[in-house]
Amino acid sequence: MFPWALRYLSGPHQKIFQYHETVRGFIHHEIIRHKLRAPEAPKDFINCYLSQITKAMDDPVSTFNEENLIQVVIDLFLGGxxxxxxxxxxxxxxxxxxxxxxxxxxxxxxxxxxxxxxxxxxxxxxxxxxxxxxxxxxxxxxxxxxxxxxxxxxxxxxxxxxxxxxxxxxxxxxxxxxxxxxxxxxxxxxxxxxxxxxxxxxxxxxxxxxxxxxxxxxxxxxxxxxxxxxxxxxxxxxxxxxxxxxxxxxxxxxxxxxxxxxxxxxxxxxxxxxxxxxxxxx
The missing domain is CATH 1.10.630.10 (Cytochrome P450)
Structure with a gap:
């Protein structure tokens, strides 16, 4: 009923949150590395997504943002x-x-x-x-x-x-x-x-x-x-x-x-x- 409460309860499931944060940190580091590269034609998924974030900056209802990018990459890891x-x-x-x-x-x-x-x-x-x-x-x-x-x-x-x-x-x-x-x-x-x-x-x-x-x-x-x-x-x-x-x-x-x-x-x-x-x- 309240899955958010699991984060505040002790138990072995806390390792899941630790691993999740480790993966998020790795992906966030990769996003920063992509941003620091010289402008070029998109070569991978992160490049393409960052390009879409830039294009949708003036769209108030756009869901293209870095938080969603991190989660989508996590989904790709899990699915693959x-x-x-x-x-x-x-x-x-x-x-x-x-x-x-x-x-x-x-x-x-x-x-x-x-x-x-x-x-x-x-x-x-x-x-x-x-x-x-x-x-x-x-x-x-x-x-x-x-x-x-x-x-x-x-x-x-x-x-x-x-x-x-x-x-x-x-x-x-x-x-x-x-x-x-x-x-x-x-x-x-x-x-x-x-x-x-x-x-x-x-x-x-x-x-x-x-x-x-x-x-x-x-x-x-x-x-x-x-x-x-x-x-x-x-x-x-x-x-x-x-x-x-x-x-x-x-x-x-x-x-x-x-x-x-x-x-x-x-x-x-x-x-x-x-x-x-x-x-x-x-």
């Missing part, structure tokens, strides 16, 4: 590390648990890509089943169950509820990703949620792992590319299975900043089809 890695962890666990789905993904990769050496992001258009499986991993795992904390910058009404300026907002993304009105089998891992009757990939407006609106994850496009390229490359190169003597998978999540899978061992076995001519002869 923990969430992407955690999603891939869940992907491997689900495909070991659903062996037939793993084999079908690998069959599609082999048939569509053949012996081509590298996978391109554009290949996703020719890989509807692989794409559907990856989307279902994101939906079913719901790694970011609760979206980033936001604050109302002005008073407003939402579905009949009055939200005064300064209200803390925590979007419940998991409720949308598992809504029975939007998904045929919301509690099951089902790639069919993203396929039509002819096997073509179809989007679903309830697919919101990156949140939505003006506060959507700024690293969404980067994350989409990273996930597809790494997921397809891993499945094309390895067959994933439990080690001999394993007691099975543990599918229950560990609750933290993100919904993490429990630590467990999975074997990556090199697929013969992934070997080049020289490697096959070894």
């Amino acid at each position: 590390t923990d969430t992407t890695a955690t999603t891939l962890h869940w992907a491997l666990i689900y495909l070991v648990h659903h062996r037939a789905i793993q084999e079908r993904v690998q069959q599609e990769l082999d048939e569509v890509l053949g012996a081509s050496k590298a996978i391109c992001y554009e290949d996703r258009e020719r890989l509807p089943y692989t794409r559907a499986v990856l989307h279902e991993v994101q939906r079913h795992s719901s790694v970011v169950a609760v979206g980033a904390v936001r604050q109302c910058v002005t008073s407003t009404w939402i579905h009949g509820y009055y939200m005064p300026k300064g209200t803390i907002i925590l979007p419940n993304l998991a409720s949308v990703l598992h809504d029975p009105e939007c998904w045929e089998t919301p509690q099951q891992f089902n790639p069919g949620h993203f396929l039509d009757k002819d096997g073509n990939f179809v989007a679903n407006e309830a697919f919101l792992p990156f949140s939505a609106g003006h506060r959507v994850c700024p690293g969404e496009q980067l994350a989409r590319m990273e996930l597809f390229l790494m997921f397809a490359t891993l499945l094309r190169t390895f067959r994933f299975q439990l080690p001999e003597g394993s007691r099975g998978l543990r599918l229950e999540y560990v609750f933290g900043g993100t919904l993490q899978p429990q630590p467990q061992k999975i074997c990556a076995v090199l697929r013969l089809g992934s070997l080049g001519p020289r490697e096959e002869g070894l």
